[in-house]
Amino acid sequence: MNEMEITFSALLVNENFARTSVGAFLTPLNPTIDEVIEMKTIVAEAVSNAIIHGYNxxxxxxxxxxxxxxxxxxxxxxxxxxxxxxxxxEEVKAPFYTTLKDLEHAGMGMTIIDTLADSFEIVSEVGIGTKLIMTRQLKEHLG
Ligand SMILES: Nc1ncnc2c1ncn2[C@@H]1O[C@H](COP(=O)(O)OP(=O)(O)OP(=O)(O)O)[C@@H](O)[C@H]1O
Ligand SMILES: [Mg+2]
Structure with missing residues (x-):
């Protein structure tokens, strides 16, 4: 098991830091380009939700x-x-569900995560916080 943990400020500029960190940590596995893009997308949606919705x-x-x-x-x-x-x-995974009714928020983040991940669990308590747990099995690397 190879593990990492990082903590960063709830600033949207750090969405890219999270994406890049995930990509870098995956590198030794020699993932496909699609796998990297999809893992980065998952983390970007989760992190932006934490910053925007979790922390305002x-x-x-x-x-x-x-x-x-x-x-x-x-x-x-x-x-x-x-x-x-x-x-x-349960309701936040539904397509187009959003509590921010502006043009920037389509309500698709959780749906995208649900589609790209093999498993996706949301553990949340009002006033305490939210934890998203996502897994994805990477393809066997050949050659
Ligand atoms: N970390 C979080 N803390 C509190 N509420 C959250 C959190 N993540 C998501 N939510 C709630 O779930 C809703 C759905 O999230 P989702 O990512 O699917 O859509 P969105 O963020 O509103 O829009 P989009 O991701 O398309 O920009 C959010 O509008 C918000 O109400
Ligand atoms: Mg979102």
Whole structure:
């Protein structure tokens, strides 16, 4: 098992830091380009949700990103915030569900994660925070 954990400020500029970190940690596995793009997309959606919804863009708050890779090439990503929490974790995975009704938010982040990940669990408590646990099995690397 290979593991990492990073903590960063709830600033949207750090979305790219999270994407890049995930890509870098995957490098020894020699993943396909699609696998890298999809893992980066998963983490970007999770991190932006933590910052925007969990913390209301309060840069004094911190987002935790954990990643582990097991022998069988299963990658687990955990994105955690200690923000406002989600009342009904079932409804947020539905396409177009959003509590921010502006043009920038289509309500597709959780749906995208659900589509790209092999498993996707949301653990959340109102007033305590939210943890997203996602796994993805990478293809066997040939050659
Ligand atoms: N970390 C979080 N803390 C609190 N609420 C959250 C969190 N993540 C998601 N939510 C809630 O779930 C809803 C759906 O999230 P989702 O990512 O699917 O859509 P969105 O962020 O509103 O729009 P988009 O991701 O398309 O920009 C959000 O509008 C918000 O109400
Ligand atoms: Mg979102």
């Amino acid at each position: 863009n309060n840069e004094n708050c911190k987002v935790v990103l954990k990643m582990s890779i097991s022998e069988d090439r299963t990658v687990q990503l955990i994105v955690k915030d200690f923000g406002k929490g989600i009342e009904n974790v």
